[in-house]
Structures are given as structure tokens and as C-alpha cells.
Amino acid sequence: MTDDDLWRMHHEIESMPYGPGQIAALEQLLRRADAGDDRHLAFAARVTGTTAYVYGGEPAKSFVTFSWCLAEYDKDPQPYHQRYTHQLLWFFKYMVNAMVKFPELPLDRTYAVLDDMERRYRDSGHSLQAVHKHRYLVAAHLGDDEAAEEWYRKWMTTPRDALSDCAGCDPTTQVAHLVRHGRHEEAVALAEPVLAGRLTCSEQPQGILTALLTPYRETGRGDAARDAHREAYRRVRGNLADLWDIADHVEFCTATGNEARALELVERHLDWLDRAPTPAAAMHFAAAASAALRQVPAELTVHRRASGERPAGDVPAVALADELAGTATALAERFDARNGTTHQSGLIARKLAAGPVGEHLPLSASLRRPAVPASRTGSNTPVASAPPVTVPADAGADELLALAEEFWRTNRRDGLVAALRAYDERFGDADVPATTRAWRLELRAGELSQDDDSVPMAIDVNREALAAWREVPDPLRAQVVAGRLGVLLSMVEESADEGLALARESADYLTEHGGPRDRAAGWDRLALAHVHREQWAEALDALDRAAAEADADPWLAGRVALHRTHVLEQLERAEEFRDAAVRSRRLAGELGDAEMLTGACMAYARATDDPADAVAACEEALSVAPAGAHLPLRVTRGRALMAADRAAEAVEDLAEAVTLCVEQGLEGDALLRWELAEAYRVAGRLAEAAEVAEEAVLGLDRAGAQAEADRCRHMLSGIYAGLGETDLALTVLDTLAENLDGPDNLPHRAQVLEESGGLLYDADRDALAAQRFAAAATAWRLAGYQVDELRARRRELLALHWSGDLPAAVAAIERVDEAAAALPVGADEPPVVTYEQAMAADAVARVLIGEDRLTAALDRVDGVPERLRSIEAFGEAAQVEVLTGELLLRDGRPEQAEGLLRPVLGGLPTGSRPATQAAWLLARALDEQGREADAAKVRAEHGIEED
Numbered sequence: 001m002t003d004d005d006l007w008r009m010h011h012e013i014e015s016m017p018y019g020p021g022q023i024a025a026l027e028q029l030l031r032r033a034d035a036g037d038d039r040h041l042a043f044a045a046r047v048t049g050t051t052a053y054v055y056g057g058e059p060a061k062s063f064v065t066f067s068w069c070l071a072e073y074d075k076d077p078q079p080y081h082q083r084y085t086h087q088l089l090w091f092f093k094y095m096v097n098a099m100v101k102f103p104e105l106p107l108d109r110t111y112a113v114l115d116d117m118e119r120r121y122r123d124s125g126h127s128l129q130a131v132h133k134h135r136y137l138v139a140a141h142l143g144d145d146e147a148a149e150e151w152y153r154k155w156m157t158t159p160r161d162a163l164s165d166c167a168g169c170d171p172t173t174q175v176a177h178l179v180r181h182g183r184h185e186e187a188v189a190l191a192e193p194v195l196a197g198r199l200t201c202s203e204q205p206q207g208i209l210t211a212l213l214t215p216y217r218e219t220g221r222g223d224a225a226r227d228a229h230r231e232a233y234r235r236v237r238g239n240l241a242d243l244w245d246i247a248d249h250v251e252f253c254t255a256t257g258n259e260a261r262a263l264e265l266v267e268r269h270l271d272w273l274d275r276a277p278t279p280a281a282a283m284h285f286a287a288a289a290s291a292a293l294r295q296v297p298a299e300l301t302v303h304r305r306a307s308g309e310r311p312a313g314d315v316p317a318v319a320l321a322d323e324l325a326g327t328a329t330a331l332a333e334r335f336d337a338r339n340g341t342t343h344q345s346g347l348i349a350r351k352l353a354a355g356p357v358g359e360h361l362p363l364s365a366s367l368r369r370p371a372v373p374a375s376r377t378g379s380n381t382p383v384a385s386a387p388p389v390t391v392p393a394d395a396g397a398d399e400l401l402a403l404a405e406e407f408w409r410t411n412r413r414d415g416l417v418a419a420l421r422a423y424d425e426r427f428g429d430a431d432v433p434a435t436t437r438a439w440r441l442e443l444r445a446g447e448l449s450q451d452d453d454s455v456p457m458a459i460d461v462n463r464e465a466l467a468a469w470r471e472v473p474d475p476l477r478a479q480v481v482a483g484r485l486g487v488l489l490s491m492v493e494e495s496a497d498e499g500l501a502l503a504r505e506s507a508d509y510l511t512e513h514g515g516p517r518d519r520a521a522g523w524d525r526l527a528l529a530h531v532h533r534e535q536w537a538e539a540l541d542a543l544d545r546a547a548a549e550a551d552a553d554p555w556l557a558g559r560v561a562l563h564r565t566h567v568l569e570q571l572e573r574a575e576e577f578r579d580a581a582v583r584s585r586r587l588a589g590e591l592g593d594a595e596m597l598t599g600a601c602m603a604y605a606r607a608t609d610d611p612a613d614a615v616a617a618c619e620e621a622l623s624v625a626p627a628g629a630h631l632p633l634r635v636t637r638g639r640a641l642m643a644a645d646r647a648a649e650a651v652e653d654l655a656e657a658v659t660l661c662v663e664q665g666l667e668g669d670a671l672l673r674w675e676l677a678e679a680y681r682v683a684g685r686l687a688e689a690a691e692v693a694e695e696a697v698l699g700l701d702r703a704g705a706q707a708e709a710d711r712c713r714h715m716l717s718g719i720y721a722g723l724g725e726t727d728l729a730l731t732v733l734d735t736l737a738e739n740l741d742g743p744d745n746l747p748h749r750a751q752v753l754e755e756s757g758g759l760l761y762d763a764d765r766d767a768l769a770a771q772r773f774a775a776a777a778t779a780w781r782l783a784g785y786q787v788d789e790l791r792a793r794r795r796e797l798l799a800l801h802w803s804g805d806l807p808a809a810v811a812a813i814e815r816v817d818e819a820a821a822a823l824p825v826g827a828d829e830p831p832v833v834t835y836e837q838a839m840a841a842d843a844v845a846r847v848l849i850g851e852d853r854l855t856a857a858l859d860r861v862d863g864v865p866e867r868l869r870s871i872e873a874f875g876e877a878a879q880v881e882v883l884t885g886e887l888l889l890r891d892g893r894p895e896q897a898e899g900l901l902r903p904v905l906g907g908l909p910t911g912s913r914p915a916t917q918a919a920w921l922l923a924r925a926l927d928e929q930g931r932e933a934d935a936a937k938v939r940a941e942h943g944i945e946e947d
Contacts, residue, residue, distance in 0.1 A: 003038055008805065010041065012767050014048055017727035018055040018202075018239065021734075026052050040080045043072055047084050050091055055202065057240030057277040059098040066091050089124065089163055092117035096134040100141045101280035103334040110138060127161040128154075133173065140177070143343025152177060168194055168204030175211040184215035191215075206235035210245045213252040222361050225256070229363060233265075234687055237694070238728045241277050243269065247285040251351065254292045257360035260367060260662065262292035263317075267302050268698050273327075274307040283331035283344075286324040287351035293321035295355060303702045325352050365680065365688035366673050366695055368659040389415045397427045401439045408446050410555050411593050416447060438468035442481055449488060459488050476518070479509040483525040490529040503529035507542070520550040524560050527567070536570045543567060558587040558596050565603045574607070581607040585617070594624040598633065605636050611644035631660040635672065638679065647682035654679050670699025674712045681719055689719045710739050714752070726763050730756055743782075750779035754792050757799065766803035770796050770812075777819070787832055790819040794840045801847050809847045816840050831871040838864045838873075842880050845887070854891045858884065875914075878904055882918045889921060894928040901925065910942070920944050 009029050016022040026049050033042040046065040053062035066088075073081050073088060092113065099110040118131045136151035156174075164170065171194045178187040191212055195205060209232035216225035233249045236242035246269050253262035266289040276282035293302070301314035315323075332348040362368070389412070395403065400423040407415030420443060432440075442465040448458035462485040469478035483506030489499025503526045510522035527542035543564040550557040561584040568577040581604040588597040601621035605614035618637035625633055638653035654676040661669040673696035680689035693716040700709035713736050720729035733756040740749040757772030773796035780789040793816045800809035820840050823833050841860045848857040861884050868877035881904045888897035901922040908915035919942035926935035939945070 003036070003041070006032055006036070006038070006041055008767070010045055010048065012765070013045075013052075015765050016768070017730070018052060018057075018241065019727075019731070020056065022052050023056045023058060023061075039072075039078070043069060043078075043080065043084070047087055050094065054094050054098070055239075055241050057243075057275070059094070059241075059277055060102065062091075062094060062098065066095060085124070086162070089117075089120060089126070092120070093130060093134060093165070096138065098278065100138055101278035103279055103331070103338045105338075107138075107339065114138070121163065126163050127159050129158040129160050130163050130165065132158055133165065133170070136177075137173070140180070141343075142339050143341050143346075166201040166204065167197065168201050168208055172204070172208040172211045175208060175215065179211070179214050184218040187215040188212065188219055188221070206232040206242075206245065210236070210248050213248060214255075217252070217256065217358070217361070225252075226361060226363055229253075230365075230687060230691065234690060234723075237268075238731060240272055240275065243272050243276055243281040244278075244284050246272075247281070247288040250285070250288040250292050251354060253363060254288070254295060254354055255357045256363060257356040258363045259292070259295040261364045263296050263300070263302070264695055264698065266292050267702075268694070270302065271305040271307060279331050279334070283328050283335070283348060284351070286331070287328035287348045288354075290321045290324035290328060291352055291354040293317045293324070328352065364691075366655055366658045366676055366692045367662060368655050389418045391418050391422045395422070397423060397430070397432055397436050398439075400426070401436065401443060404443050405439075408443065409553070411595060413450055416443070416450075420444070420447060434468065434472050435474070438465060438472055438474070438477070441465035441468050442477070445481070445484065449484070455488055455491060459485065459492075462488060476510070476513060479506045479513075480518070480521070482506045483510070483522055487525050487528045487532070490532040496533055500529050500533065516549040516552040517556060520546045520548075520552065520556055520560065522546075524550070524556070524563065527563060531563070531567065534570075536567055539567045540564070540571065554587070554591060555593075558584070558591050558593070561587050562596060562599050562603070565600070565607075569603065569606065577603075578607040578609075595626055595629070597621065598625040598629045602629075602633060602636055605640055611640050614640035615644060615646075631657055631664070631666075634660065635675075638675065642675075642679060642682070647679050650679040651676065651683055651685070667703075670696050670703060670705070671708065673699065674708070674715075677712070677719070678715060681715065681722075686719055686723050690716065690723060690725075693719060706739065710736055713739075717755070721759060726759055729759055733759070746779050746783035747785060750776045750783060750785070750788065750792070753779060754788075754795070757792075757795060761795070761799050761802075764802075766799045767805065770799035770803060770808070773799055777815070781819075786819070786822050787836055790816070790823060790836045790840055793819045794836070794843045797840075797843050797847060801843075801850065806847075806850050810851060813844050813847060816844060834867055834871050835873055835876075838868050838880070839876065842876075842883065845883060849887070849890070854887055858887050858891070861887070874907075878908055878914055878918075882914055882921065885918065885921050885925070889925055889928070894925040897925040898922060898929070916942060916944065 006029065009025070013022060013025050013029060016025065026045065029045050030042070030049065033045050046069050049065040050062045050069070053059055053065065069084070069091075070088060073084070095113050096110060096117070099105050099113065100107075114131065114135060117134070118128060121128055121131055132151050132155040136148055136155050139148035139151055160170075165173075171190055175187045175191055178184070178190065191208055194208060201207075209228040212228050213225060213232075216222075216228055229249060229252055232245070236245045236249075246265065250262050250265045253259075253265060269285070270289070273282055273285060276285070296317050298316075298318050300317045302317055302320050304310075304313060304315050304320075306312040328348050328351070329345070332344040335344040336342050389407075391400070391403065400419050404416050404419035404423070407413075407419055420440075423440065441461060445458050445461040445465050448454040448461055462481060466478055466481045466485060469481055482502045486499040486501070486503030486506060489495040489502065492499070507522035507526040510518045514522065523542045523546035527539040527546060530536070530539035530542060543560060546560045547557075547564060550560045561580065565577065565580040565584045568580050571577075581600065584600040585597070585604045588600040591597075598621045601617040605617040605621075608614050608617070615637060618633055618640060621633050622630070622637070634653045634657040638650045638657060641647070641650035641653060654672060658669055658672045658676055661672055673692050677689045677693035677696055680686070680692060693712055696712050697709050697716060700706075700712060713732050717729045717732040717736070720726070720732065733752050737749055737752045737756070740746075740752060753772050753776035757769045757776060760766070760769035760772060773792050777789050777792035777796060780786075780792055793812070797809060797812045797816050800812050803809075820837055823829070823837065825833075825837065829837075841864050845857040845860040848854075848860065861880050864880045865877040865884070868874075868880065881900060885897045885901040885904070888894075888900065901918050905915060905918040905922060908918060919938055923935040923938045923944065926932070926938065
């Protein structure tokens with residue numbers, strides 16, 4: 001590479017985001033610079049490297065680059081060194097900050113750097129304000145309160161100058177000092193004017209917001225604390241260098257009773273400990289994480305990613321808490337050994353013992369209530385009321401069993417249980433007739449079958465009841481029980497064939513020997529057996545036969561209608577599904593049964609094409625639904641609200657659904673968070689969307705749902721872009737591109753690479769954008785998408801053009817031409833081909849202008865406006881005509897330029913950028929023809945000043 005290439009590379013590295021990518025590029029540049037003879041470049045690259053290492057999470061490396069620069073600066077002064085004097089003096093602050101965070105560095109070396117810093121600041125005529133601040137920081141680290149107070153006073157009373165920390169960073173340290181002494185109201189008062197101002201430092205406002213977490217909480221400013229946490233954490237969550245701040249956020253979540261969120265933060269950043277920026281940051285994160293893990297149920301596990309020889313795996317929270325406590329304690333002891341104090345050990349001991357303080361403060365954008373283990377929780381939603389159960393005190397044995405059966409038939413489980421309990425209390429030990437005994441066994445089996453966890457026991461009791469009815473004998477009742485037994489057996493894989501045979505035999509027998517209700521119930525049971533085996537067509541046939549005779553019992557008719565709705569949905573017979581759902585909802589409403597109506601309304605919500613109808617159905621169900629149905633209802637209504645373009649309302653339902661899912665210990669909360677993040681995004685609440693999408697990605701990764709995690713990542717990248725967080729969006733897209741490395745994923749990989757290039761291009765990081773567009777074009781070509789390849793090549797060309805690398809842009813013309821030549825040209829070409837061919841010609845012409853090849857550029861755009869107008873791309877056609885006018889003007893043909901530009905200008909919206917550009921060119925063309933008055937008139941009409 002030439003020297004110009006290396007300097008261009010240096011410029012690009014300076015514009016890269018802090019992190020591993022910038023550091024890798026920088027170290028490549030350093031090797032090349034050292035191999036050459038450009039001392040200026042070697043010096044400049046190390047100055048850049050010092051900042052890159054500090055903010056990229058590898059501050060230990062900054063010691064080397066800073067020392068090299070300082071020695072070079074002192075040893076052999078060069079003119080270019082003076083450009084960097086201010087930066088070198090500023091870097092002394094970086095060095096002191098970092099040195100105290102490595103216990104292996106003796107304090108004497110830190111004091112020596114402070115002394116050198118003071119000498120150089122004095123010699124250069126600068127204030128010692130920043131020196132006093134850093135002497136204070138060292139004293140505070142040691143726990144030397146007397147010295148810290150003295151240096152703090154000097155820092156506060158010494159005038160600021162150009163080497164002082166920014167207007168956000170100095171108050172951040174002051175807030176931390178006040179918090180350390182319990183002066184929380186003063187800390188808030190100090191910060192308020194700072195936050196009201198404009199903070200442009202790369203460490204702000206997240207630094208001061210993090211420092212305010214404790215004073216906001218201690219002074220009862222819950223909303224301010226929540227907002228500070230969300231805003232600051234959103235800004236630091238992607239930066240390894242901010243691991244210490246992330247520890248503060250974990251500690252804040254623990255203190256405010258947000259154990260679930262603290263756990264999520266620990267799991268998300270746990271692998272950062274393997275590459276912690278400093279031992280001090282590792283110590284504080286380990287302590288905060290250990291305290292957080294001690295607040296969650298002991299049976300929970302935490303996923304830890306692989307590192308070195310340690311494989312990825314799920315670690316019990318208790319074991320991990322102990323491990324991290326050991327890490328933090330050992331590091332504190334190393335610092336104390338270096339410092340000759342016990343201050344750090346005492347500080348870490350207090351952090352390890354931290355727990356919730358005061359009232360719970362909800363923080364998560366995805367959880368509505370503090371999550372607790374499912375075994376200790378029920379829904380907060382009241383169950384629909386039902387008439388109280390009455391069991392006659394003087395009822396006989398058969399009367400009680402008849403009452404129980406009636407409760408069972410009408411779906412009153414509480415009544416079934418109450419009647420059977422009364423029977424057991426009064427007649428459990430009595431010598432009853434065989435018929436009564438068989439009846440009690442049958443109802444006992446029915447009671448057990450209501451609970452999915454009791455199916456094996458229900459099967460055993462049903463077998464006893466079947467044998468008892470056969471012994472009576474009562475063939476009809478025996479076949480009823482056999483049908484129920486068949487349904488239960490069909491739920492168990494190894495006995496499904498036996499179950500289906502029993503259900504079929506029962507239905508056939510009852511059809512021949514039973515009454516209408518018996519026949520309908522028999523076919524309904526056979527249908528359920530087929531449903532459990534996912535034999536949907538056979539199930540529908542059975543249900544159609546059941547429906548023909550079910551009207552004899554409204555309750556049975558309602559159940560058959562609901563079952564039929566479910567089967568038609570599975571068969572994807574949309575119109576019949578909709579009609580069945582309407583009937584099921586009507587029958588359930590007439591019966592007034594909460595459970596049946598809930599199921600019918602949910603089915604209708606899924607069946608209808610009208611989102612508003614779906615929302616109304618869910619609301620009807622929610623007014624009566626039992627507690628266990630609220631999770632699916634919230635999900636269904638949330639989706640319906642999204643379909644109805646009511647995302648703000650959908651947020652509430654989906655957040656509640658996530659909460660219920662977590663409380664009940666169910667799987668699937670990550671998928672629900674993904675939906676919730678989308679709702680936040682559509683509602684315009686991008687900060688919450690980012691927070692929840694991050695949680696979703698973490699959960700989906702942990703569940704091994706790679707495809708879903710990547711789709712959620714894609715959404716997250718768009719959210720970051722919407723928030724203006726380009727670097728985070730690029731990081732996510734880079735991860736996504738790496739994940740999509742298989743041949744089957746080439747189109748998706750190409751799309752992601754092109755989106756990444758678009759973000760870089762919009763951020764004026766054109767050289768990097770060109771690289772992404774080139775990679776996207778290659779992926780499009782390999783995937784066989786020729787039009788997309790041409791688009792990516794065109795964008796690569798423009799990015800190279802705007803980066804100022806004209807030779808590279810000219811070389812890229814050949815690649816654009818090759819991609820264009822691969823596409824069909826002619827009367828039958830698709831509009832998209834016409835468009836891309838035309839826009840490629842426009843892009844090539846712009847590069848040729850840079851080489852002053854005006855004739856070649858004109859040849860490229862010849863006929864292009866007409867082709868664009870043929871596909872109604874009128875705006876683009878005008879853009880090319882304006883470019884053509886510019887080319888004619890440059891080529892010394894002002895009359896032709898005027899003849900082209902006048903009609904173009906007449907068709908453009910006044911005040912638009914193309915109109916302004918066309919008017920400016922037209923005025924120039926008139927000037928060159930000596931028609932100054934006409935030119936002045938054009939300028940006046942379009943508000944253009946003369947050059």
C-alpha cells in the first residue's frame with residue numbers, strides 16, 4: 001500500500017466505532033506503518049490507538065502506545081508533534097484512571113505519572129484542576145478520606161481550563177463523591193443543571209445518569225431513577241469498556257427488587273468477565289452479579305458462553321454466585337495488598353451482601369409485576385363469578401352421584417368435587433350396591449380426567465369403572481366408560497391404538513343401542529381420540545355425526561361445536577372455520593359458561609378477517625375467562641390489536657402476556673418478548689423496543705432457536721438505526737451476517753450486508769460502506785440474484801466515489817458494467833431491470849465526471865431519462881436530466897444546457913433540491929451566454945444567491 005493509502009486507512013479507523021473492529025484495524029495499520037518509514041503516520045496511529053484502546057475495552061494496551069508517543073515527543077521534537085500536544089497532555093488522565101485499576105501496577109508508578117502530569121501542565125501554562133481531580137480519585141480508591149477531602153477541595157476551587165474534564169464528566173465524579181457520603185439531595189441538585197444542558201462527550205449523559213441511580217432511589221424519585229436506568233443502560237450495554245457501569249445497573253436492579261431484570265443483565269454480560277477491560281471492572285461486576293444471583297430461586301440456571309477451554313453451558317445460579325463472590329473477593333485482596341489498606345475488601349463485602357431496599361420499583365419494559373416462582377403465584381386477574389354450589393344435606397347416595405353427574409355435564413367442576421366429597425363423607429365406608437359403586441368409580445375417573453397431570457391415574461380408575469359396570473352388568477354404561485377410557489388412552493403414545501379402538505367400538509355400540517345424547521356423546525369422544533392422534537379429517541367426520549344429534553343436550557351441543565371449530569382450524573378450511581366459530585360463540589353465550597365462551601371467543605378471534613371483531617371477541621372472553629385462560633387471551637388480543645394498527649394498546653396486552661408466562665414458569669417468553677418489541681417499535685417507543693428485543697434475542701439464543709433469534713436481531717438492528725445508534729445497529733448486522741454463513745442463507749446474508757452498507761453510507765463512512773456493498777454484491781451473485789447484484793455494485797461505486805478514492809471508483813466501473821451486462825435488455829425487460837440499468841448509468845457518469853471524461857459521461861446517460869419515464873420513474877428521470885445539463889455546461893455547450901434545463905425546471909416542485917440545482921445550472925448557462933439579466937431573474941425566482 002502507498003503512504004496515501006495508509007493515511008486514508010488511518011482516517012477511516014478514526015471514524016470507526018470503538019471496539020474490537022477498530023482495534024483490529026488499528027493494529028494492522030501499526031504493523032504497516034512500522035514497516036515503512038513514515039514516522040508521522042506511526043506517531044499519529046499510536047495517538048489514535050491510545051484513545052481506541054481506552055474506549056474499546058483494552059486500556060492496558062494504551063500504556064504502551066502512550067509511553068511510545070511521549071518518549072518520541074520528548075526525544076526528537078518534530079513539527080507534527082505540536083499538533084498532538086494537547087492530546088498527549090489529556091492522555092495523562094487516561095493513564096492515571098487506568099493504572100489504579102490494575103493491582104499489579106505499583107502505586108509508586110501511578111504517583112510518578114501524576115507528578116509528571118503536574119509538571120507538564122505547569123510548564124505548558126495550564127491549570128492544575130485536572131491534576132487535583134486525579135489525585136482525589138487515587139485517594140478515594142485507597143479509602144484515604146482525609147486526603148480525598150483535601151484534594152476534592154483543591155479540585156473544586158481551582159479554575160477549569162481546556163484540559164479539564166467536560167461539563168458532564170466533572171459533575172459525574174462530584175455526584176459519586178456526594179453519594180459516597182450519603183448526601184443524595186445535594187447530588188440530585190448538582191446534576192439537574194448539567195442534565196438540562198447539552199452533553200456531547202462520548203461518556204455522557206450515560207455517565208452522570210448512572211451516578212444518579214442511587215440518589216434518585218434514595219430520595220424517592222422513582223420515575224427519574226427508572227428513566228435514568230433505561231436511558232443510561234441503553235447507551236452502555238454494547239460497550240465492553242463500560243463493564244463497571246453495567247455492574248452499577250445490575251446493583252440498581254437488585255436494590256429495586258427487579259431480580260428478573262438483574263438476572264437478564266448478568267446473563268447478557270457474563271461472558272464479558274472473560275475479557276474484562278480492567279481487573280477493577282471485573283471485581284465490581286462479579287460482586288454485583290453475585291449479589292443479584294442470590295436473590296433468584298436456587299433452581300434457576302444461567303447460560304454462560306464458551307471461553308477458551310470452558311464449554312458453553314447452563315450453570316446453577318447458586319454455584320455461579322459463589323464462584324463470582326470468590327472472584328470479586330480475590331481481586332479485592334490483590335488491590336488491598338498493593339494499596340496497603342483493607343478498603344477494597346470492605347467495599348466488595350458490602351456489595352456482596354446487597355439486596356432489595358425499600359419498595360419495589362418496576363423497571364422492565366416487558367414485565368408488569370415482579371416475577372416470582374410459579375409455585376408461589378396465581379394470576380392477579382379475578383375469575384368470573386359462578387353461582388355457589390349447594391349440596392342438599394339430606395341427599396342419599398344415588399342422589400349425590402346424580403347431582404355430581406349433572407355438575408359434570410354442565411361443566412361445573414367445583415360442583416362435581418363438592419358433591420363427590422359429600423358422598424365420600426356420608427357413604428364412603430358404607431356397603432352400597434354394585435351399581436352405586438360402579439357409578440362412584442366412573443365419576444372419580446371423571447374428576448381425575450379434569451387434570452392433565454392425573455391422566456395416568458384417571459386411566460387406572462376408568463379401567464376399574466369399566467370392569468365394575470361390566471360386572472353389574474350394564475353394557476350401555478360400560479360402553480360410555482369405554483369411550484372415555486379410549487380418549488385418555490389416545491393421549492398416551494404407547495396405548496393410542498388401543499384407545500382409538502375402544503372409542504370406535506363405544507361409538508358404534510351407542511349408535512345402535514343408545515338414545516340421541518348417548519349417540520352424540522359417543523361420536524364426540526371418538527372425534528377427540530382422533531384429535532389426540534392429529535387425524536383431523538376422521539375427527540371432523542365423527543363430529544359431523546355428533547352434531548346431527550347433539551341438540552338434545554345444549555351443553556353437549558356447545559362442546560361439539562367448540563371441538564368442531566378446533567378441527568376445522570387445523571384443516572385450514574377458513575370459511576367453515578369462521579362459520580363454526582360463530583355458532584360455537586353463540587351456543588356458549590346462551591349457556592353462560594365462562595370456560596366454553598372463552599374458548600369459543602378465542603376461536604372466533606382467530607377465525608375472523610376483521611381485527612376489530614377479533615379484539616371485541618377477546619374482550620368478551622376476558623370479561624368472563626378463568627385465570628388460566630388469560631395468557632392465551634392476552635396474546636390473541638395483542639396480535640389482533642397489532643393487526644388493527646393499534647400497537648400502543650397491543651403493548652399492554654403483550655407485556656401482560658410476558659409477565660404471566662414468566663410467573664407461571666412457562667416456555668415461550670422469549671418469543672412473546674419478540675412480539676412485544678415489535679409492538680413497541682410500531683408504537684414509536686423505540687427505547688423500550690430495543691430493551692425488550694435485546695431480552696428476546698438473549699432468550700432465543702439460550703433456547704437454541706437460531707432462526708428466530710436472527711430474525712429478532714434483524715428487527716433490533718432497525719430499532720437501533722431508528723434511535724440513531726448506528727454503531728449498535730452495525731454490530732448487530734455484523735453478527736447476523738456471520739450467523740448467515742451457509743449457502744442456503746446467501747440471499748439473507750446479502751440483504752444484511754447491503755443494509756449495513758446503507759447505514760455506513762448514510763453516516764458518511766463511505767469507504768467502509770463500499771466494502772459492505774461489495775460483499776453484498778458477491779453474495780447476491782452467488783445466490784443467483786442478478787438485479788440485486790447490480791444494485792449493490794451501483795451503491796458500491798457511489799460509496800467509493802463519495803469517499804474520494806477516485807482510482808477505486810473508476811476500477812469499480814468494470815464491475816458495474818459486468819453486472820449490468822448479465823441482465824436482459826429489450827422491450828420485454830422487467831421494470832426493475834430498466835430502473836437498475838438506468839441508475840447504474842447515472843452512477844457511472846458521476847464517476848467519469850471526476851476524471852473529466854465528459855463525453856464518456858454524456859454517452860452513459862444518453863437515452864436514460866426516456867427509459868426511466870417509460871416505467872414512470874419521473875423523479876429519477878429529472879435527476880438524470882439535471883446531471884446531463886451539468887455535463888453540457890461543463891463541456892462548453894450552454895445553449896444546449898439551457899434547452900434541456902428549462903423544461904426540466906418547469907416540471908420540478910419549486911423549492912425542492914433538484915429544482916434548486918436545476919435553477920442554479922440554468923442561471924450559469926445563461927451567464928455563459930452573456931444573458932446576465934435572464935440569469936438574475938432565474939436566481940431571484942428560485943431564491944439562489946450568485947456564486
